[in-house]
Each structure stands twice: as structure tokens, then as C-alpha cells.
Amino acid sequence: MPLPTPLPAPESLARALLLVAPSLDGGLVRELERIAGRGVEPLRDVPPPGDAPLLCVGDALPDALRTSRLLWFHSVNAGTDPLLAGGPWPASALLTRTAGRMGERIAQYVLGWMLAECQSVPEFIDRHARAHWERLPSELVVGQTALVYGTGRIGAAVGRLLQGCGVHTVGVARASRSGPAPGSARVVPGFDRVIGAAEDTGALGGARWVISTLPLTAATEGFFGAARFAAVRGATFVNVGRGATVDLGALETALREGRVRRAVLDVLPAEPAAPADPVWELPRTVITSHSSGITTDEDVLGDFTAAWESVAAGRRPELTVDVGRGY
Numbered sequence: 208m209p210l211p212t213p214l215p216a217p218e219s220l221a222r223a224l225l226l227v228a229p230s231l232d233g234g235l236v237r238e239l240e241r242i243a244g245r246g247v248e249p250l251r252d253v254p255p256p257g258d259a260p261l262l263c264v265g266d267a268l269p270d271a272l273r274t275s276r277l278l279w280f281h282s283v284n285a286g287t288d289p290l291l292a293g294g295p296w297p298a299s300a301l302l303t304r305t306a307g308r309m310g311e312r313i314a315q316y317v318l319g320w321m322l323a324e325c326q327s328v329p330e331f332i333d334r335h336a337r338a339h340w341e342r343l344p345s346e347l348v349v350g351q352t353a354l355v356y357g358t359g360r361i362g363a364a365v366g367r368l369l370q371g372c373g374v375h376t377v378g379v380a381r382a383s384r385s386g387p388a389p390g391s392a393r394v395v396p397g398f399d400r401v402i403g404a405a406e407d408t409g410a411l412g413g414a415r416w417v418i419s420t421l422p423l424t425a426a427t428e429g430f431f432g433a434a435r436f437a438a439v440r441g442a443t444f445v446n447v448g449r450g451a452t453v454d455l456g457a458l459e460t461a462l463r464e465g466r467v468r469r470a471v472l473d474v475l476p477a478e479p480a481a482p483a484d485p486v487w488e489l490p491r492t493v494i495t496s497h498s499s500g501i502t503t504d505e506d507v508l509g510d511f512t513a514a515w516e517s518v519a520a521g522r523r524p525e526l527t528v529d530v531g532r533g534y
Contacts, residue, residue, distance in 0.1 A: 212301050212530065215278045215518055219260045223278050226250040228265030231283070235504040239264060242508075242515050264511065270294050281514060283507045285309050285361070285500065286449065287528050288423040302528040303514045307506020310364025313447050316499035317365050317418055318372065320471045321348055324443060329493075349373035354410050356430075357420035357448060358395045359534070361500070365418060365447075366397030375399055377414070379407050381426070404430075411438040416445060423449035424533035436461035443469040447499045450475040455486060462490045473499040 215223070227236055227247040240247055243262070248255055252269040255261075260278035268280055268290055277300040282290060285306050296302065323329065325346040334341050353369050355362050358378040366376040378398035393401045402410060411417065417439060421427045431444075432454040444467050446453055455476065461467040470492040478497055480486050486494065514524035528534060 211523070212527075213299060214521065214523060215260070215262075215301060217519075219278055220262070220518065223260040223262040224248055224255055226255070226261055226263045226265075226272075228267070228283070230266075231264070231507075232504055235508060238508050239511065242512055264507075268293060273297055275299060279303070279518070281305070281511050282528075284502060286422060288449065288533060291528075291530060291533055296530045301518070301524075302530055303510070303524050303526050304528055305502055305507050305510045306360050306526055307502060307510055309500035309502060309506065310361045311368075313361050313420070313500040314365040314368040316473065317445055317447060318368055320445060320493075321353075321369075321374075321416060321443075324469065350375065351415040352377060352410075352413055353416040353418055354379060354407070354414035354442070355398070355418045355420065356404075357422070358398065358401055359420070361447070362420040363395060363397040365420060366395075370397060370399070377402060377410050379404055379410070407435070408438045411435060411442070412440045414439075414442045417442045418445045419448045419452060421448040421452045422534040423451050427452045429454050431458070433457040433460070436466060439466045441466070441468050443467070443471070445471045445473075447473050450478065455489070459489055462492065469493075471495070473497055 225239065225243050225245050225247045226249065227239060228250045236247055250263055250265045252271055254271050254276065258276065261272060261276050262278055263272065263280045264283065266283050273294050273296070275297060277297045279301040282302065282304040285304055287302060287304050290302070325348055327343040327345060330343050350373060352375045354377050355366050356379045358380040362378060366378060369376050376398045378395055378401040380393065380401050381404055395401050419431065421430060428451050430452045436457050439461060444458065458467065458470060462470060468491070470489060472492060473495045474497055475486060475494070480494065510526055514526060517524040
């Protein structure tokens with residue numbers, strides 16, 4: 208088991224240069240300067256001269272900065288898979304991320320599409336466009352089952368909101384190194400029960416909605432493939448995690464065969480999707496523009512502040528990324 212990344216030493220943090228992505232808003236940059244107690248330099252492809260440690264805030268890390276000088280990188284995004292896929296991560300560099308209120312935003316996105324489906328909103332829009340009056344059935348979310356993959360901050364936020372609407376929530380979690388013994392119950396707020404990924408076949412068959420909040424790691428790439436979609440029995444599939452966790456060919460087959468009722472995809476393996484991309488032809492599918500949980504400057508500022516205070520006090524920040532696991 209790899210050792211956790213060491214925390215920045217106080218003397219190193221005091222000497223560190225603060226490098227900030229040029230794309231960040233000026234107001235946010237001034238707040239970062241205030242918190243860190245130093246001015247910023249632009250985060251560029253070439254490292255600044257000297258041997259001072261580097262504290263970076265941005266969305267991408269150039270290869271030239273993936274050295275022992277990197278002390279800490281704070282990602283302005285929740286997902287850090289592009290950072291970790293960009294090259295070897297320096298063993299001594301702390302990586303933290305921004306979550307902010309993303310869980311709430313994503314949860315509302317998921318609930319919005321669930322309610323729209325239950326109230327036949329897509330069908331009514333179609334009838335309206337044709338000036339056609341027709342009564343359509345409605346459906347209650349209360350008492351129905353949502354299977355939520357991922358029981359972290361985002362998945363739990365989805366579960367809590369759905370529970371508040373009377374939805375039966377089942378969380379699907381990876382086995383944890385510190386988790387309970389096999390066969391014992393795991394309790395996670397937001398879920399009526401939690402199961403492991405290896406025991407999801409029956410739950411897939413009983414779900415009305417299958418919702419993915421999974422990050423992209425070596426273990427989750429192509430996670431939703433032919434075998435899992437074969438176990439679905441009429442559920443709607445919603446992906447607010449990462450696009451590459453889904454085999455789109457397998458999803459298309461499941462949609463055409465009717466095993467998946469509908470699909471709502473906020474994320475795709477390749478973004479943005481070009482007009483000629485075959486993904487637009489998936490039946491009964493809505494694609495949105497990776498917008499279910501847009502990060503705000505307020506989110507970045509709040510999470511960086513909390514991380515800074517933790518590091519300054521010698522504590523590991525809550526939003527530290529385990530670079531070995533990828534989240």
C-alpha cells in the first residue's frame with residue numbers, strides 16, 4: 208500500500224511561489240493572494256527560475272512543472288483524472304481539488320430530469336411543437352428505486368435529495384480499504400442501503416433509475432459495459448460522472464433493445480461532441496454540455512481556503528486526492 212503524500216512543511220510553504228492559471232478571474236486571484244499572503248505569478252509551461260517550491264492553482268499542470276519543486280497543486284475542478292493522466296505525478300506533491308456545492312447542483316440536475324420524465328415533459332414538448340392536444344400519463348418518483356454509483360460527496364448529495372422526495376436509494380460503492388468486513392452492512396447518509404459493485408446485478412434489474420457519479424480511474428474506465436446494461440430492466444440511465452466510464456456502443460444496444468428506457472448524458476468520452484458525432488443519434492437520449500455541476504469562483508475560494516487552513520495547522524485537507532486511486 209503506497210504511503211500518503213506528505214504534507215508540505217511549514218518552511219517550504221512559506222517559501223513557495225504561488226502560480227495561478229491565467230484563466231482565473233481577477234477577483235478570485237486577489238483573494239488567493241490574500242489567503243496565501245503573497246503575490247501570484249502566472250502558471251506557464253516553463254517553470255519560474257530558481258529553486259523555490261511551487262504552489263499551483265489551476266486546471267492543468269504542464270510537464271515542465273511535474274518535478275520535485277511542485278509542493279502542492281490545488282485543482283479548480285472536482286475531477287482530477289486529466290491531471291493524473293498527463294504524466295507521472297511527483298511523489299512529494301500534495302493534490303487537492305474543488306468540490307464546493309457541486310454535489311447540490313448535480314443532485315438537482317438529476318432530480319430535474321427524473322421529474323421531467325415522470326411528468327412526460329419530453330412528450331409534451333413534442334406535442335406542443337405539433338400543436339397536438341393529448342393527455343399523457345404521469346408517474347410518481349415516490350417509492351421508486353434509484354441505484355446511485357458512487358457514494359462519495361456527489362453521490363451522497365444525490366442520494367440525500369432523492370431520499371427527501373421519497374425515492375428508495377441504493378448506493379453502489381467500491382470496497383474500501385477501511386470498510387466493513389464482507390457481508391456486513393455499510394451505512395452512508397443519503398442511502399437506504401449500500402452494496403458493492405460486485406453485487407449489483409440484482410439491483411440493476413430492480414432500479415427505475417441508474418445514476419452514475421463515478422470518477423474516471425483505471426478501475427472505472429468502461430465500467431458500464433455490455434454485462435451491466437444486460438442486467439437493466441427498463442431503467443433510465445443518467446451519467447453525471449465521467450464519460451469514459453460508459454461503453455457507448457453497449458449503451459446504444461441496450462437502448463435499441465429497450466433494456467434502457469432513456470439516457471441522460473451530461474458527460475461524454477470526447478467533449479465537446481461535434482455535430483457529426485454518432486452520439487447525437489442515440490435513441491431516446493438527451494445530451495447536455497457537461498454543465499450539471501459547473502464550478503464557481505466561490506467554490507474554488509472556499510475549498511482552497513479550507514485546504515490552506517488545514518495544511519497550515521498540519522492537518523491533511525478533506526479534499527486531498529489519493530493519486531494512487533485517482534480520487
